[in-house]
Amino acid sequence: MTPPAEAELQPRTVAVVSWKAPLIFGIFAVLFTLLPLLAPRAGVSTFRLTAGYEAIKLPEMVVPSTPTAWVAAVLLFVLVGISVVFTRQHRSMPLWLISAYVVVLLIGFLAWASAGGTLPMIGLLAGALALATPLIFGALGGVIGERAGVVNIAIEAQLLAGAFSAAVVASMTGTPWAGLVAAMAAGVLVALVLSVFAITYYVDQVIVGVVLNVLVIGLTTFLFRQVLGPNTATLNSPRPFSRIAIPGLSEIPLIGPVLFRQTVVVYIMYVVVFVVWFGMYRTRWGLRLRAVGEHPQAADTVGINVARTRYVNMMIAGAIAGLGGAFYTLVSVPSFNREMTAGAGFIALAAVIFGKWDPVRATLAALLFGFATNLQGVLSVIGSPVPSQFMLMLPYIVTIFAVAGLVGRSRAPAADGQPYIKS
Known part of the structure; x- marks a missing residue:
């Protein structure tokens, strides 16, 4: 038996239990339950699962709106109970539980919101992917930059510069491929300016990023009015990429038309x-990238050039973000308009945080934001009672709850935003 004096000297381990995730799950479950309880909707909801040109056509799925919402509410509370069990056992929330909760919530909400109407799932998912593509490129650039220890607030500037350069160069050369390369170069240039001030001169990275965003917005707006406007035919009429259907894969029911009838920019995004995921966790490049973002002093000790590593990775991040900008003018709208990114860089930055600085999770977060943005347009078309303003603010609400603990502990790289001064 351990003497009392020795027992007092034994180290004590205090387990901290966070109930934030079950609490947020419960809040959303209660709010969702209020929909069929206070505003039951008669009729059925029809989910159209085909676009009409697939080789294999799925039948429409017709479900009763309010009963389906009630079933979803029950399943949500079951998942809340499972999250409570995980928390009581001091275990983190698994990704499958979070994914199942989101899927059940979306199905129940769509069934309630589309009562009496037909929801075109192919159009909804394809539109969500289109809106999410530049966000994914921006989020990947943000993940690489912040994993290297540089806060990439200038994602918005990289997207906008990429969109502008792609439109001008593609218009002048007559090929969208040249515009794609120009967009990457523009993103690299913005990233280089950010890197010089942040890495070499130790200027506050957030301030430099904000200044670059304002600078690029002002510069592109000025050039749009003075140069592109009077010369639209020659400088702002790029030939966009056409859609390419991948044989076989594009005929897969539901996901085929969404994923494999896309432009080359979307295929590049895949x-x-x-490549970013594999490189970050399976290669020497990824190991060095994470090392300089977590502990630059230790990385320097083992012979890694911290400044050069950060410079190189910021250039890579800028090129990827520039590709996202090219999507606006070479795929979405075949012309450049002032401030056409509309704050997408900041949503991409939110996806980085939501995704816990992981490329795959950040991609999923960007897809969720794109889905929420596209959903408001689809629901307004079918006459849903849900206000479109609510759907537009939904991604930001989700981000706040996610950072508060919905996806577990969200911790940035230890040296993120900290300049490294070699002693």
Whole structure:
């Protein structure tokens, strides 16, 4: 038996239990339950699962609106109970539980909101992917930059500069491929300016990023009015990328028309997501990238050039974000308009935080934001009673709750935003 004096000297381990995730789950479950309780909707909801040109056509899924919402509410409370069990066992919330909760919540909400109407799922998902594509490129650039220890507030500037350069160069050369390269170069240039001030001269990274955003907005607006406006035919009429259907894959029911009837920019996005994920966790480049973002002093000790590593990765991040800007003028709208990114860089930055500085999670967060943004347009078309303003602010509400603990502890790289001064 341990003597009392020795027992007092034994180290004590205090387990901190966070109930934030179950609490947020419970709040959303209660709020959702109020929909069928206070505003039940008669009729059925029809989910159209095909676009009409697939080889294999799925039948429409017709469900009773209010009963489906009640079933979803019950399942939500079951998932809340599971989250309570995980918390009591001092275990973190698994990704499958969060995903299941979001899926059930979305299905129940869509069934309630689309009562008496037909919801085109192909159009909803394809539109969500289109809106999310530049966000994904921006979020990947943000993940790389912040993993290297540089807060990339200038994602908005990189997207906007990429959109402007892609439009001008593609118009002058007559090929969208040249515009794509120009967009990458513009993103690299913005990232280089940010890197010089943040890495070499130790200027506050947030301030430099904000200044760059304002500078690029002002510069592109000025050039749009003075140069592009009077010369629209020659400088602001790029030939956009056309859609390419991948044989076989594009015929897969539901996901085929959404994922594999896209432009080359979207296919590049698929590749970039995989390459960034694989490189970050499976290669020496990724190990060095994470090292200089977590502990630059230790990285320097083992021979890693911290400044050069940060410079290189910021250039890569800028090029990827520039690709996202090219999507606006070479895919979405075949011309440049002032401030056409409309704050997408800040939503991408929110996706970085929501995704816990992980490329795959950040991609999923960007897809969620794109889905919420596109959903408000689809619901307004089918006459849903949900205010469109609520759907527009939903991504930001989700971000706040996510950072508060919905996805577990959200911790930035230890040296993120801190200049490294070699002693």
